Amino acid sequence: MPSKLYLKPPEQCRFDLVSLGEVMLRLDPGETRIRTARQFQVWEGGGEYNVARGLRRCFGLRTALVSAFADNEIGRLAEDLILQGGVDMSYVRWMPYDGLGRSIRNGLNFTERGFGIRGAMGCPDRGLTAASQLKPGDINWDHLFGSQGVRWFHTGGIYAALSETTPDVVIEAVQCAKRHSTIVSYDLNYRPSLWKGIGGQTKAQQVNREIAKSVDVMIGNEEDFTACLGFQVEGVDASLGNLNVENFKRMIETAVKEFPNFLATGTTLREVHTATVNDWSAIVWYDGKFHHSQLYPKLEILDRVGGGDSFAGGMIYGFLTTGNAEQAVNYGAAHGALAMTTPGDTTMVSLNEVEKIMTGGGARVVR
Template structure:
């Protein structure tokens, strides 16, 4: 069994940094989105949630790499991030044109699950600032080489956001490994995100390249089959039944 060699804390500014999109989450409480008149709001993002959890639960020094349109919604999400204790130094701000034609911030309407009915999310995240980050926009050498990071986390949701985000993820993990940071990656396969940029074939192409630099890969059977092309013995195409006694 291999052992992860994590850099000493006194040599790094951060214990952990996450790369991903952070959306404003709107919760209708016990009701449905389609009939709601009030929403509770907070921030959320698959990759960012790890940074926030490590900060709030374990007191670790964390930060996030992302981007927002510079308007009141973006500043609201930034305020939520700061309330969670996550550093905001690496957030990039994009000029807002007044209506969101060129760039905007993501919204995620999320209903709670009850009984056999699962939770239901309605993301509104097209053309967001985070999805428009391109290779070369982030100074990864400063982050990993000068500031120092013990652990870097990102995932398949961010990699699937646009044509440019796979290149951003690959660039980030390459520099992270170069400077000795542990890299974790949550496959988190979402067909709806990959469909418009090449589907499952593109997902496998991107994730196989990213996997070369990953120390800790997170996912279930569906994630590994869809994202990496692995085959799981004894299951059908939809993984509708898994033999747990095997």
């Protein structure tokens, strides 16, 4: 079993990264609350998609989305937003709309940013969505990974939890990616509300442990590894507070023994002082060693949603371009920190800004 990531040369592949996941319209009330809003700013977002968009817009890589939309005006608005982000939609399926959304629709996600002692809050409206109705056989994975070529494939536990069929779609995709020597990353992203409808935590562990057999780079925090894979972190209380990083490291060492196919793992470390002030950093385990990012104490946050996805995108960029875990964890942590300074799920920063932060640059005005 290799201990390091083998990456296909870019000239052999059409895409640097492809993500499988659902994209919703995010409706953002800005500084007010959902329950009192009179207008909303519209963004697009989705845990797996955010990685592809960040790698395209911030880092300039060739990325694509595998997903599905109901073919109506809301779906076409999502399409317009995705194309503005430069993400290829060749593998997006358009499904006929029934006129009412009785059987198929597009997802919405109402999201408050939070402030001070009031935490961020999401209120998703995503039942019967087109992406959740994808099933095995709908996507020609052999054509994507074999004929066209993909260096890195990314998906996650949010998409796997959407319906009775999406776990099998994920399993089909990751197994095919491995047959074609494509690196697979998976963000566990445990959401109890999603798994509740299809079997709860028991189903979450059954599905995620099967998917984990084909994963090279596993991403998740202490709750994710516990709920999705059944690993316990010593000394963590019922609220998942008081995390001792050394105990988390021991849990990762146990995980990689059980799943020797994990060539790398990554996690963000966040201590929440208030909704708008967090301590922020990250750890990557790779080739038997732990690598810590620089620390971002008392980081001021405008919108925390998507910070973890931007960490994942930056980490992937670091591995794709340098193969160096120390660089990867710092690209990830810096990109995630910067993404939380702007509204919306997706990054609005540039590679130059990320590298400036990585090298100790400050927040003085740039003229």
